[in-house]
Amino acid sequence: MSDETKPVTQCNQFGCTLSAVFRFTWPGSDEAGICEAHVPKLRAICDAMGLYVQLIPIGAEREEQRE
Numbered sequence: 001m002s003d004e005t006k007p008v009t010q011c012n013q014f015g016c017t018l019s020a021v022f023r024f025t026w027p028g029s030d031e032a033g034i035c036e037a038h039v040p041k042l043r044a045i046c047d048a049m050g051l052y053v054q055l056i057p058i059g060a061e062r063e064e065q066r067e
Ligand SMILES: [Zn+2]
Pocket: 011, 012, 013, 016, 017, 018, 034, 035, 036, 037, 038
C-alpha cells in the first residue's frame, strides 16, 4: 500500500476524464487543472473575455513557453 500523494490533477473541463498537464487559476476560483487537449480552448475563452490566464506545467519544471 502506498500513501504517496499524487500531484496529478484531473482536467476540470466538463465531461473530460484526462489527466491535467497544466494548472491554472481562474479569476475568483480556486486553482484547477487542465489537459493538453483543452488548453487551446481555455486560451480562446480567455482571449475572447480579455483575460490572461497563467498556465503552470504539472509534474515538470519547465521554462515558460515563449510565443
Ligand atoms: Zn480536458
